[in-house]
Amino acid sequence: MRAHRWRTGLVAVAAGLAMLVAPLVRSVPATASTAGFGQASAIRGADGSYALSWASTATAVTVTAGTSPAGGGDGVAVGSGAGTGTLTVPAGTLPATTRWYFTLTPNSGSPLVVADRSLGLPDATNFRDVGGYRTSDGHWVRMGVAYRSNKLSGLSVAEQQVLVDQHVTLDVDLRNGKERSDDPDRIPAATTYRVADVEDLSHGIDFHDGAVLTLLTALALGLLEGTGNMGQRIAYPFMVDFGGADRAYRTLLTGIAANPQATVFHCSSGKDRTGWGAAVLLTLLGVPRATVEADYLASNDYLGRADAVELSWLRAAFDEVDALYGNFDGYLHDGLGLSDATVDALRARFLA
Structure with a gap:
């Protein structure tokens, strides 16, 4: 795996530094037609x-x-x-x-249940349902099971009641310590609060591959493909390469799997750390990549900013998954350390 990663990284660096050409053309997988x-x-x-x-x-x-x-x-x-x-x-x-x-x-x-994805919270505009998507094999991701959001520090009493009404009993916070201190969550008293800091350094600074190589590869591909924010383009692969991020997303996914009621997970804007968490969950459930990308890009609409997220950033994280683990299943088990039982529990919980 390490040798493969070095070859991939060096080829990307050489290509990026040697040629500043038009962005790469990527194909979008088609969704198979099934009954229902x-x-x-x-x-x-x-x-x-x-x-x-x-x-x-x-x-x-x-x-x-x-x-x-x-x-x-x-x-x-x-x-x-x-x-x-x-x-x-x-x-x-x-x-x-x-x-x-x-x-x-x-x-x-069989019947199908759908709802508007947004809960319409004025103080958390990116608060929306993760469900309502069709999988590649014809299942549907149930709505009302998990929500993604931006920070919850400004929720009014009425907005907190919405969480109660939707049976949200677990709040997973992906933010770092300073963000949590500056803007603590305001959630219903009965909702369990859990930290899953994607930037956590309490266990040391550990990477699955050399940080310098990850940085150079991300920089080279950012130059090759083009990006409106090089910092973000570089940051996304580190959410896959950094051990602290693995621990955070493992905490998130195991928490959702174990919670019999609804879960909300969030960061500050609900688009980057939360965006990758949602992409991992939807991909685990079998949602096509094109749909995962559309859900990710929807943050631009919910936040009212055309440049809030950029597709190349998300694709950089998926590219890092392939480079380090060969496929997404390898990332789930070898990177995040999820057991088959947890993966099965998530699929049973979400898929209709």
Whole structure:
């Protein structure tokens, strides 16, 4: 592995220093078509209306709205449509509540629950559901199980109640000590708070490969591919190479796996350390890379900044995974130290 890593790094450095050429062209994997729902979404409008859309192999779909991510139970019928269709739920149709989940029930096959990804928290605008995505093998990532966010230090009492209503019982903080001290989380009293510092040095400074080599490779590829922020382009591979980051993401994933209720994880802006954590979780669950990248880029919209994140940064982290471990499964087990039982528990918890 070490020899392979050195060859890869040296080739990248040589290429980056020798040629400043056009960015590399990367292919986007296609999503295979399988039975059931191939697409589904619920988007809440500014006026409180909902725009639903779906595509399925069924001939008809009925839609009910409820307050539970499990669907059913308290469902209120809001309409129906063809196997592939759309439905608008006008503002005022449903009474005000923290969050509405919509159960799409086909006339053949299993139902699917979707909701608007954002919880609409004014003081945590990047607080959003990790679920609602389709995997490569046709499963769906359940909503209401895990959320990603920016810092939670400004949550009002009403916003904290939203976390209670969504059964968020675990808060995993990926920030460093100074960030935690300057802006401590404001969360419900019953929510467990856990630190998973991605920059933690308490166990020493350890890298899976030479820090200098990681730095030079990231710099060379940043020059070769182009980036609007070289510092970020360099930082992402270190979230894979640094032992402290491994411990943090292991704490995050094992915590989510063990929590029977919902979990939120966050850093300061909810885009870099949190962005990689979400990318790792979604990839572990079998979500296609193109969808993982779209979720990552959505921080630009939620934060209202076109340059909040850049796709080349995320791809640099995935490239580091391949360079160090050969594949993503190697990263999960040899890098993060996850057991098969933890991986299986996460998949059982999330996949519908």
